[in-house]
Amino acid sequence: MLEFLSDYTIRNVALGAALLGLISGVLGSFAVLRRQSLLGDTLSHAALPGVCLGFIVAGTRDLGYILGGALITGALAALFMLLLTRNSRLKTDAGLGISLSVFFALGVVLLTWIQSTGNAAQGGLDSFLFGQAAAILRSDLWIMGGITAAALAVVAAFWKEFKLVTFDPVFARTLGLPVLVLEIALTVMIALAVVVGLQMVGVVLMAAMVIAPAVAARQWSSRLEVMVLLSALIGMISGMAGAIVSALGRGLATGPLIVLAASAAVGFSLLFAPGRGIVWEMIRRARNRRSLRSQRVLTTLYRLAAHHGDSAYPSEQGMLDTYHGIATVSVMHRLQDRGLVQPVVHAPEPTPHWMLTPDGIAEAERILATLGKREA
Amino acid sequence: MLAAIFDNPSVMIVLTGALVGTAASLVGTFLVLRGNSMLSDAISHSIVFGIVIVWMLTRQQSGPVQIVGAALTGVFTVFLTELLVSTRRVKNDAAIGLVFPVLFSIGVLLLNIYARNVHIDQHTVLLGEIGFVWLDTVDIAGYPVPQALLSMGAMTLANLAFVILFFKELKLATFDRSLARALGFAPGILSYALLALLSGTAVAAFDSVGAILFIAFVIVPPSAAYLLTDRLWLMLVYGCAISIMSSIAGYWLAVSLNVSIGGMMAVMTGIFLLAAFLAGPRYGMIAQIVRRRSRERANECRTLAVHLYNHEGGPAQDEENVAAALHDHLHWDETRARHVLRQSIDQGLVVRDGDALALTERGRVEARAILEPWRQEAV
Numbered sequence: 106m107l108e109f110l111s112d113y114t115i116r117n118v119a120l121g122a123a124l125l126g127l128i129s130g131v132l133g134s135f136a137v138l139r140r141q142s143l144l145g146d147t148l149s150h151a152a153l154p155g156v157c158l159g160f161i162v163a164g165t166r167d168l169g170y171i172l173g174g175a176l177i178t179g180a181l182a183a184l185f186m187l188l189l190t191r192n193s194r195l196k197t198d199a200g201l202g203i204s205l206s207v208f209f210a211l212g213v214v215l216l217t218w219i220q221s222t223g224n225a226a227q228g229g230l231d232s233f234l235f236g237q238a239a240a241i242l243r244s245d246l247w248i249m250g251g252i253t254a255a256a257l258a259v260v261a262a263f264w265k266e267f268k269l270v271t272f273d274p275v276f277a278r279t280l281g282l283p284v285l286v287l288e289i290a291l292t293v294m295i296a297l298a299v300v301v302g303l304q305m306v307g308v309v310l311m312a313a314m315v316i317a318p319a320v321a322a323r324q325w326s327s328r329l330e331v332m333v334l335l336s337a338l339i340g341m342i343s344g345m346a347g348a349i350v351s352a353l354g355r356g357l358a359t360g361p362l363i364v365l366a367a368s369a370a371v372g373f374s375l376l377f378a379p380g381r382g383i384v385w386e387m388i389r390r391a392r393n394r395r396s397l398r399s400q401r402v403l404t405t406l407y408r409l410a411a412h413h414g415d416s417a418y419p420s421e422q423g424m425l426d427t428y429h430g431i432a433t434v435s436v437m438h439r440l441q442d443r444g445l446v447q448p449v450v451h452a453p454e455p456t457p458h459w460m461l462t463p464d465g466i467a468e469a470e471r472i473l474a475t476l477g478k479r480e481a
Numbered sequence: 482m483l484a485a486i487f488d489n490p491s492v493m494i495v496l497t498g499a500l501v502g503t504a505a506s507l508v509g510t511f512l513v514l515r516g517n518s519m520l521s522d523a524i525s526h527s528i529v530f531g532i533v534i535v536w537m538l539t540r541q542q543s544g545p546v547q548i549v550g551a552a553l554t555g556v557f558t559v560f561l562t563e564l565l566v567s568t569r570r571v572k573n574d575a576a577i578g579l580v581f582p583v584l585f586s587i588g589v590l591l592l593n594i595y596a597r598n599v600h601i602d603q604h605t606v607l608l609g610e611i612g613f614v615w616l617d618t619v620d621i622a623g624y625p626v627p628q629a630l631l632s633m634g635a636m637t638l639a640n641l642a643f644v645i646l647f648f649k650e651l652k653l654a655t656f657d658r659s660l661a662r663a664l665g666f667a668p669g670i671l672s673y674a675l676l677a678l679l680s681g682t683a684v685a686a687f688d689s690v691g692a693i694l695f696i697a698f699v700i701v702p703p704s705a706a707y708l709l710t711d712r713l714w715l716m717l718v719y720g721c722a723i724s725i726m727s728s729i730a731g732y733w734l735a736v737s738l739n740v741s742i743g744g745m746m747a748v749m750t751g752i753f754l755l756a757a758f759l760a761g762p763r764y765g766m767i768a769q770i771v772r773r774r775s776r777e778r779a780n781e782c783r784t785l786a787v788h789l790y791n792h793e794g795g796p797a798q799d800e801e802n803v804a805a806a807l808h809d810h811l812h813w814d815e816t817r818a819r820h821v822l823r824q825s826i827d828q829g830l831v832v833r834d835g836d837a838l839a840l841t842e843r844g845r846v847e848a849r850a851i852l853e854p855w856r857q858e859a860v
Contacts, residue, residue, distance in 0.1 A: 142575040143519055149691065194766055195513075198706045202518040203754060206697030210747030213694065218740035235589070308692070309526070313582030316575050324570060357593050362584030368583045375570055383568060 107257035113353045118238040120246055122348035122363060125305045125314060126340025128253040129298040130219070131260060133319035134336045135291050136241050138271050143198075144183065144292065145315030147205040149299045149308045151182030151383070153212025156233045156303065157219055166230070172252070172300045177298035200435035208418045209308075229285060236307030238348055238359035249330045256297045259290070260333075267291065268329055306360035318369035319342065343367035395439075400472050402429065402436050403445060406461050419451045419458035441466070487624045493615040495732045498746050500633035501686040502698045503723025506706075507640040508679045509699035509715050514655050519574070520676065521699040522579040523562065524555040525683045525692045530588035532684060537595060543632065543688060548681040555680025556673055558584060609691030611713045611743045627825045632685040632744075640678055644717065645672065652713055654835060690743040697747035698724060705754040722752045783851060784811065784828050789840045790848035803836045 129145075136142055152175035159174030160166060182204040190200040216230060232240055260267065269277040270287045278284045295315060302311045322336035347363030354362075376384050403426060410418040425433045437459055440446045445465035451458040461469065484826070485494050512518045532553025537546050553557035558580055565576035611629075618625040646649065654661040654668035661668040679699065686695050706719035731746030759766050788811060802811065807818035822838075825831040830844035840848065849856060 137572075137575050140572055140574055142572070142578045143522075146519075146522065146578055189758065192769075193708055193768055195704055195707065198516050198518045199513050199700060199707075202696060202700035203523065203751070204702055206638045206700060206747060207754070209693050209752030210744045213744030214735075214738075214740045214748055217744065218738065219741045230838050264740060289575050310582050310586060313586075316578040317582075320571055320575055320579060329531055340608065358589055359591045364582050364586045365590075367585075368579065371579060374566065381570060383570075403618065 112352075113351070114239055117243060117246060118348045118352060118359065119345045121238065121241045122251060122304055122359070123341045123343030124246070124249045124253050124344075124365075125298075126318065126342070126344030126361075128256055128301050128336050128340075129311075129336070130318040130322070130340030131337035132291070132298045133317075133340075134296050134322065134333045135267060135271055136295055136315055137319040137323065138329075139291070141202050141292075141295075142316045145295055145299060145314070146312030147182055147186065147201045147208075147409070148179040148292075149294045149302070149311035150205045151208035151212075152176075152179050152296075152299055152303060152311075153209055153233070153308050154178045154215050156210075156230065157212055157215035157462040160219060160230060162217070168242075168304075170343045171233070171441040172248065174301070175300050176293075176296050178208060178212075179299055180293055183292050183296070185307075191262050195278055206295060232307075233303050234307050235309060235358060236303070236305050236360035237303055238351065241304055246302065249304075250380060252301050253299055256294050259294065263287070263290070271329070294295065306363055310360045310364045310391060313342065313364040314344075318473075319362070321367070321370040321374040324374040324381045339370050340367065343370055396437075398429075398431075399436050399440055399477050403440060403461075403465060403469045404434055404472055405429070406446065406459065406467065407473070410461060410466075417449075419449045419450070419460050419461050421454070423456040458480050487626060487741070490615040490737075491732065493630060494602045495728050496610055497559065497611060497614050497627065497630050497633055497689050498728030499837075500630065500637050500726040500741070501682075501690055501695070502728055502746070502750070503701060503721045504633060504637040504640050505679075505686065505698035506702040506720035506724050507637075507644050507717060508675055508682065510703040510706070510713075510720055511651055511655055511675055513700060514713075514716075515672075518700045518704075519577055520559060520562075521679060521683075521696050523558050523577045524676065524680050525695045525699075526581040527558040527584035527588075528680055528683050528687070529692060530534075530584040531557075532687065533588045533591045533595075537591070543628065543684075548632065548636070549686050551684030552677040552681045554584070555683070556677050559673070559676050564665060564821050568593060575756045576843060591856045606607075609687060609689050609694065611689040611744050611746075614689055629685075629689050633689070636678075636682045637838060643674070643678055645768050648714075653714075653843065665782040690747070694743050694747045698748050701747075701750040701754050704725070705750070705757040708757040708764045711763075720765060723750065729751060751809075758809060778824060779822070781813075781817070782825045782828065782830060783847060785821055785849055786826050786848040789838055790852065793845075799837075802838050804833070804838060805836070 132143065136144055148444050155174035155176065155178030156171050157174070158178065159171035162174070163170035186200040186204040187230075189203060190197055195203070212382055219230065220334075243275050258366075266277070267290075267452065269280070269282065270284055274284050274288075277287075298315060299308075299311050302314050306314060318336045318340035319332070321339050324334045325335055326332045343366035344363050348359055351359040351362045360405070374382075378383055379385070382435055402425065406420055406429040409420050410416055422437070423433065425437070435446075437446060441448065441459075443464075445462055445468055446459045447457050447462055449460050508755045509518070512521055523571070528551045530753055531551045532542075532547060533553075535550035536542055539546050541547060561580045562573075563578065564650070566569045571579065592755050604681065607849050612631040614627045617628045619628055619631065620626070621631075650661070650666050650671055653664070653666060654671050658668050661671075683695050686698070702720040702723040703716065705723050706716040709719050710716050727749035728746050730752075731744055731749040734749070735742040735745035755810065757765065762768060785807070788806075789802050792798050795801075800806065804818070804822065807822065808815065811818075813821065822831070825844070826833060827829075829841055832839050832841055
């Protein structure tokens with residue numbers, strides 16, 4: 106295992122994936138909370154023309170130029186979307202879709218243009234579509250690391266401001282904060298995250314890396330501090346897990362594996378996160394339903410007894426079933442375990458009968474009293 | 482004659498592109514109006530999953546089975562998204578962005594594992610190859626008809642029939658969903674049918690333009706049409722017209738620049754959108770700016786009328802009601818003052834006598850309408 110991790114390529118890939126998880130986890134938290142999850146999708150598709158332009162300008166597959174180009178066209182796409190939605194009656198969803206598809210189409214056109222000019226160095230450009238983790242070089246890692254560090258530094262420096270803009274932009278404006286500038290900063294930084302992920306998962310799947318770790322982390326905590334840290338952690342772990350599985354398996358693409366790992370984290374969190382988990386809620390509901398059912402059966406017994414003027418009145422099992430429309434045997438046994446009812450024989454009938462114990466009478470009276478209070 | 486058409490690759494390619502655009506914008510119109518255009522993004526990505534699954538089951542890469550499979554995949558995607566939203570733990574936009582990457586990833590991984598030798602490679606998934614549609618043909622009545630043209634034609638007809646048959650219901654469900662539900666029109670089923678058709682169209686268009694460029698054909702022409710008209714049927718017609726023009730212009734440009742034909746067609750839809758955004762008759766930027774300017778001008782004329790009215794017959798009349806006062810007292814610059822004055826005189830609000838300015842009867846009415854709006858006067 107250690108030998109495996111010391112492999113040069115695999116170490117690069119795992120490090121790159123960790124960086125990607127870190128930056129997209131942190132910035133994705135803000136995007137998801139601000140209900141801008143799909144912005145990441147648009148920005149990543151819009152990075153394609155930038156990749157091509159960077160290549161055209163540099164003439165080679167120089168990562169610095171390519172990422173610079175991607176950042177610029179990503180920002181332009183976001184700007185274009187804002188322009189469309191602010192100045193016309195198109196809504197956000199249409200704005201996002203238009204930016205995404207038109208910029209991507211422009212990228213396709215540029216890609217085929219580069220191919221038609223027959224530049225020998227263009228071979229690697231395709232890898233930005235789906236990501237090709239194995240092509241990552243040590244020098245690329247430095248660039249990705251630099252971008253990540255810069256983005257994290259900005260988030261740390263303006264933590265309070267970003268938090269306020271995320272949760273209450275109106276209040277932020279009344280405090281005199283430059284809300285528009287802060288929102289633009291958050292948007293541009295999502296473009297930064299996209300840029301880091303391009304080589305790793307490609308433009309198509311980058312959307313998931315912005316959303317998934319943040320949604321997973323959200324289930325575990327309602328505090329922004331904890332959520333961002335968790336999101337970064339989940340992003341890093343799923344990034345590295347996907348990268349390593351891809352390196353182990355034969356010819357499995359890295360991007361989809363990373364995305365599946367992050368999505369698995371979402372599924373697990375949705376189901377099992379303490380407090381918010383769906384499983385816990387289902388258990389809670391089942392328990393409530395059960396306790397409500399035993400309360401109803403108990404009060405039925407009590408009312409029957411009261412109606413007959415006999416506190417030891419034996420109620421027949423079948424009658425209880427009919428009355429409640431369900432099989433009440435299990436309910437009766439649970440009540441018996443709690444010492445609230447006891448089985449009695451009511452000769453000559455062979456069917457089971459039940460009567461209330463003194464504890465059961467007290468409990469039923471308590472339930473009816475609170476019910477009466479609520480009804481009154 | 483017909484043979485000449487079917488033997489001409491350019492005509493075939495343009496025709497296929499136009500059909501993709503028409504079929505897509507017929508359904509896309511309703512998506513844009515409902516505000517869930519990004520569902521087309523989700524569906525067009527996740528049909529990759531459907532295509533691979535259907536291929537593994539039936540070894541068919543296209544045709545009716547694939548279209549039905551895609552329709553199911555599309556509905557499945559939307560169902561999963563709504564399921565996530567219904568847990569109330571994930572917002573709608575995040576749910577869309579969570580579901581399709583998963584399906585897409587599984588599709589790509591399955592391709593990696595099982596389907597190394599099929600032609601559905603990752604490249605086709607994204608870009609398609611509309612330039613090659615005329616290579617894969619079937620003989621119909623002795624003419625070589627491209628396979629893609631057939632399936633796109635079928636989908637276009639299906640979409641058109643759906644829109645025409647259910648026009649009233651679609652209109653109602655789009656603009657007033659609660660009323661549609663109250664009247665018993667089952668808007669949910671209608672929208673699932675719409676999304677199933679969209680998915681089928683996506684898979685039929687898959688070979689030609691790929692999954693992502695398809696989004697452009699779904700969203701962009703209807704959006705452009707939305708900026709041009711308020712009538713639903715006109716919006717449908719404009720959307721189709723824009724698609725057809727984009728197909729023709731895109732093909733011509735792509736061939737002369739030697740770049741991706743599908744890509745260029747999609748770019749052209751963007752160009753048309755930009756044109757509608759800038760120069761649309763009512764909602765276009767230019768129209769809006771012109772309208773704002775003319776409102777500003779009208780306001781300035783009214784300001785002048787009020788100014789003159791205030792000082793009419795007063796002690797400072799000789800000082801206030803002169804052309805120079807516009808500059809000194811209202812702080813308008815030279816050109817603005819001249820424009821306003823000319824317009825006011827043209828509209829018959831003000832008359833000029835040398836330097837002095839006087840209100841006409843109409844100008845007086847205008848000024849009083851602002852200063853004493855409770856006094857209703859006939860103009």
